[in-house]
Amino acid sequence: MEIVIFGSGNVASVLGRKFKAAGHNILQIVARNASAASSLAYELNTESTNYLSLVHKTADIYILAVPDSVIIGIAKELRLPDRVVAHTAASVSKDVLNPVTSRYGVFYPLQSLRKEMSTLPTIPLFFDGSDQYTSDVLQSLADSISPQLVTAATDEQRLKLHVAAVITGNFTNHLYSLAEEYCRKEGIDFAQLRPLIAETALRIQSISPKQAQTGPAIRHDRETIEKHLALLENHPSLKSIYVLMTESIQSDGGGRE
Amino acid sequence: MEIVIFGSGNVASVLGRKFKAAGHNILQIVARNASAASSLAYELNTESTNYLSLVHKTADIYILAVPDSVIIGIAKELRLPDRVVAHTAASVSKDVLNPVTSRYGVFYPLQSLRKEMSTLPTIPLFFDGSDQYTSDVLQSLADSISPQLVTAATDEQRLKLHVAAVITGNFTNHLYSLAEEYCRKEGIDFAQLRPLIAETALRIQSISPKQAQTGPAIRHDRETIEKHLALLENHPSLKSIYVLMTESIQSDGGGRE
Numbered sequence: 001m002e003i004v005i006f007g008s009g010n011v012a013s014v015l016g017r018k019f020k021a022a023g024h025n026i027l028q029i030v031a032r033n034a035s036a037a038s039s040l041a042y043e044l045n046t047e048s049t050n051y052l053s054l055v056h057k058t059a060d061i062y063i064l065a066v067p068d069s070v071i072i073g074i075a076k077e078l079r080l081p082d083r084v085v086a087h088t089a090a091s092v093s094k095d096v097l098n099p100v101t102s103r104y105g106v107f108y109p110l111q112s113l114r115k116e117m118s119t120l121p122t123i124p125l126f127f128d129g130s131d132q133y134t135s136d137v138l139q140s141l142a143d144s145i146s147p148q149l150v151t152a153a154t155d156e157q158r159l160k161l162h163v164a165a166v167i168t169g170n171f172t173n174h175l176y177s178l179a180e181e182y183c184r185k186e187g188i189d190f191a192q193l194r195p196l197i198a199e200t201a202l203r204i205q206s207i208s209p210k211q212a213q214t215g216p217a218i219r220h221d222r223e224t225i226e227k228h229l230a231l232l233e234n235h236p237s238l239k240s241i242y243v244l245m246t247e248s249i250q251s252d253g254g255g256r257e
Numbered sequence: 258m259e260i261v262i263f264g265s266g267n268v269a270s271v272l273g274r275k276f277k278a279a280g281h282n283i284l285q286i287v288a289r290n291a292s293a294a295s296s297l298a299y300e301l302n303t304e305s306t307n308y309l310s311l312v313h314k315t316a317d318i319y320i321l322a323v324p325d326s327v328i329i330g331i332a333k334e335l336r337l338p339d340r341v342v343a344h345t346a347a348s349v350s351k352d353v354l355n356p357v358t359s360r361y362g363v364f365y366p367l368q369s370l371r372k373e374m375s376t377l378p379t380i381p382l383f384f385d386g387s388d389q390y391t392s393d394v395l396q397s398l399a400d401s402i403s404p405q406l407v408t409a410a411t412d413e414q415r416l417k418l419h420v421a422a423v424i425t426g427n428f429t430n431h432l433y434s435l436a437e438e439y440c441r442k443e444g445i446d447f448a449q450l451r452p453l454i455a456e457t458a459l460r461i462q463s464i465s466p467k468q469a470q471t472g473p474a475i476r477h478d479r480e481t482i483e484k485h486l487a488l489l490e491n492h493p494s495l496k497s498i499y500v501l502m503t504e505s506i507q508s509d510g511g512g513r514e
Contacts, residue, residue: 068481091473091481110449112456112471122452151449160443161450163485164436167495168450169457170472171502172429177466177509179421186417192367192408193418193425194462195379199369200426201458205451209434214369215427216348224325224348228420237505238424244501245428248494252434 001060001141004028006074008036008048011088012065013115014123016044018145021120027059031066052077060084061141063107068092075100084137086127090162093155094128105129105138108158112169122146126153126161178238185235210252217249258317258398261285263331265293265305268345269322270372271380273301275402278377284316288323309334317341318398320364325349332357341394343384347419350412351385362386362395365415369426379403383410383418435495442492467509474506 001024005012008031016026029048031037041048049055055062055078062080064071064087071087078085078100085100086107097104106128111121125142127150129135135152142150153161176197183190203212216224225246232239258281262269265288273283286305288294298305306312312319312335319337321328321344328344335342335357342357343364354361363385368378382399384407386392392409399407410418433454440447460469473481482503489496 068478091484111453112460114460121456124449124452149449149452151446157445159484160439160445160488162481163488163499164440164445164447164450165453166472166474166485167432167436167439167499169453170470170474170506171498172432172454172457173461173466173469173471174474174502174506174509175424175429175432176461177470178505179424180466182417182424183421188414188417188421189408190421192381192406193421195381195406196368196422196426197429197458198462199378200429201454203369203371204430204433205455209430209437212430213427213434214430215423217423217427217431221325224419227348227416228423231417231420237508241428241501241505242420242424244498245431248435248498249427249431251494252431 001025001137002027002058003141004030004056004059004062005040005065006030006063007065007070008033008040009065009067010113010115011109012063013040013043014113014117014120015063015065015088015109015145016040018120018123019141020044022144024141024144027056030055055080057083061086061137063088064097072096084129084134086129086134086138090158090165094130095155098130103130103134103137105134106153106155106158107138107142108153108161110161110165122149124149124151126151126158128153128155128158175241178241182235182238213249213252215249217246220250258282258394259284259315260398261287261313261316261319262297262322263287263320264322264327265290265297266322266324267370267372268366269320270297270300271370271374271377272320272322272345272366272402273297275377275380276398277301279401281398281401284313287312312337314340318343318394320345321354329353341386341391343386343391343395347415347422351387352412355387360387360391360394362391363410363412363415364395364399365410365418367418367422379406381406381408383408383415385410385412385415432498435498439492439495470506470509472506474503477507 004027026044026046029037029041037048062085068089080101084103086105094106108126109123111123125146127138180190261284283301283303286294286298294305319342325346337358341360343362351363365383366380368380382403384395437447
């Protein structure tokens with residue numbers, strides 16, 4: 001398929017590489033940041049522009065991989081009647097694209113994407129279309145880069161997926177970050193925790209996290225918990241999180257070890 | 258080295274396999290659970306007993322891979338003068354083993370171990386000894402199964418490492434568990450989050466988690482956060498965690514995206 005990509009950031013870059021690797025033809029990169037746009041265009045062997053008036057009119061699909069607020073702005077100006085146009089945002093309704101075309105939709109990658117990634121990650125994709133034709137085209141594009149990982153999802157389902165993604169991705173990373181800061185302040189080496197972090201994420205690829213829960217909280221090991229809280233006296237923010245997470249684990253019941 | 262292992266649970270099983278793979282001779286498994294003990298002994302090609310009076314007296318090292326409360330009980334009864342005896346607990350002082358021998362210490366694996374593991378994980382090890390000879394022996398054993406990942410650590414340092422391990426291992430897994438429960442209640446598929454979970458843990462193997470932070474909290478994207486909180490109205494426990502983690506991310510400053 002012939003694809004025009006809006007954006008030159010993390011999502012645009014990684015999806016662009018995926019499209020190219022799947023054999024699609026990237027017609028154009030459209031982005032405000034001229035330097036990033038031309039750099040991505042060079043990588044994807046295509047051209048770039050930062051003028052909406054210069055957007056190619058004949059592509060099969062237009063992917064708006066731009067920040068939420070920018071989607072709205074583009075939708076006000078861009079007119080591509082009957083072309084398939086989709087944005088990649090979790091929390092923006094597909095209907096904001098209604099002024100642009102009769103064939104609009106969403107192409108949402110549930111993954112943390114960084115343009116600096118050296119290998120292309122596995123990306124579950126969720127699509128939605130204003131009509132059957134649009135849904136079919138978006139599903140077909142999704143299947144071409146993420147076979148077996150493509151699901152239809154409404155605006156509401158996508159928002160729920162985003163909540164779950166924030167919890168398992170952003171919040172988890174913040175726990176890593178808090179631990180790193182704690183280690184630095186206490187003079188211990190955060191690098192020694194990396195194998196545990198890898199193992200914890202690896203384990204739930206095959207078993208339920210509920211079954212994998214271990215540690216002093218689930219064991220109701222009050223003695224160890226008290227020792228930990230004493231150590232956290234000088235880390236009040238971390239202590240609040242320790243207390244809340246411990247209570248949450250204990251009220252959750254079940255678990256093992 | 259000739260090693261006697263106390264315990265037949267997760268830590269005893271995985272350390273036992275690591276010792277065997279490194280060429281050590283497991284002299285004996287000592288455990289109360291006769292069935293688990295004989296099963297582990299069979300796997301490690303050795304014998305088992307559940308009587309402290311039948312413990313071999315001539316091993317080079319005795320590893321007490323048993324729950325914290327059991328360590329204390331064993332220390333009251335076991336006498337192995339001048340043998341090297343170490344427990345594997347994060348939060349128990351090495352000095353509880355003082356009655357057992359003049360050469361006591363700790364051999365702490367900072368990893369989440371499960372006997373069901375099909376492959377042996379990378380295990381950072383922390384050792385401590387009552388004297389130089391004991392430290393040397395324990396360090397040598399640690400080096401044999403975890404080259405480049407062996408560090409001396411006092412009781413206090415080990416307890417701090419454990420706090421960091423609880424945050425990055427147990428609490429992280431609990432976030433996975435909460436997300437799984439949320440997905441089940443909302444009719445979305447938790448399995449679709451697994452690639453994101455893997456990527457989030459993989460990323461911080463090479464960059465700082467602080468640099469890897471993304472999402473609506475670090476972007477101060479109030480509109481998305483409000484949408485998420487509205488969706489969490491029927492999940493009060495998860496909502497509390499969402500609010501606290503969001504505040505913590507925002508007060509932390511910095512970050513990217």
